[in-house]
Amino acid sequence: MNVAIDRQRAMEGRDFDYYEARAQDVKLEDITSCEDNAEILRRLRDQDTSLKNLTISDDADDDYFVVGEGDVFGWLGYFIGKSKYLGYL
Numbered sequence: 607m608n609v610a611i612d613r614q615r616a617m618e619g620r621d622f623d624y625y626e627a628r629a630q631d632v633k634l635e636d637i638t639s640c641e642d643n644a645e646i647l648r649r650l651r652d653q654d655t656s657l658k659n660l661t662i663s664d665d666a667d668d669d670y671f672v673v674g675e676g677d678v679f680g681w682l683g684y685f686i687g688k689s690k691y692l693g694y695l
Contacts (some may be wrong), residue, residue, distance in 0.1 A: 625684040637681050639674030646671050650685035650692065659694045660686070 623676045629651060634644040646669070662671045670672075671682060686692060 620690075623639060625680065629684065632681065637676075637678040639673065639676040642666070642688075643671055643674070643677060647685055650689050653690055655691050657689075658691055660692055662695070 616678065634647045634651075635641065638644045638647060646657070646660065648654075650660075653682065660669055660671060661667070662673060664673050666672050671677075
């Protein structure tokens with residue numbers, strides 16, 4: 607099983623080119639509900655090798671993406687799909 611190809615296929619249902627063209631320039635604080643979520647997106651975008659696990663929750667904790675008003679889940683999905691190091695979601 608080739609994970610990179612599977613992730614790419616999963617992204618094809620979205621407007622992949624939109625995210626791909628804007629990924630490096632998007633203001634992360636504008637697409638999330640809090641600084642902690644923006645930091646998680648930054649770590650995913652920048653391929654932070656220490657971010658191997660991520661939990662999406664409604665309760666705050668370390669390495670938790672806490673769902674809130676203002677979160678754009680398309681970006682979260684894009685960065686998760688592009689991550690080379692995230693092993694568990």
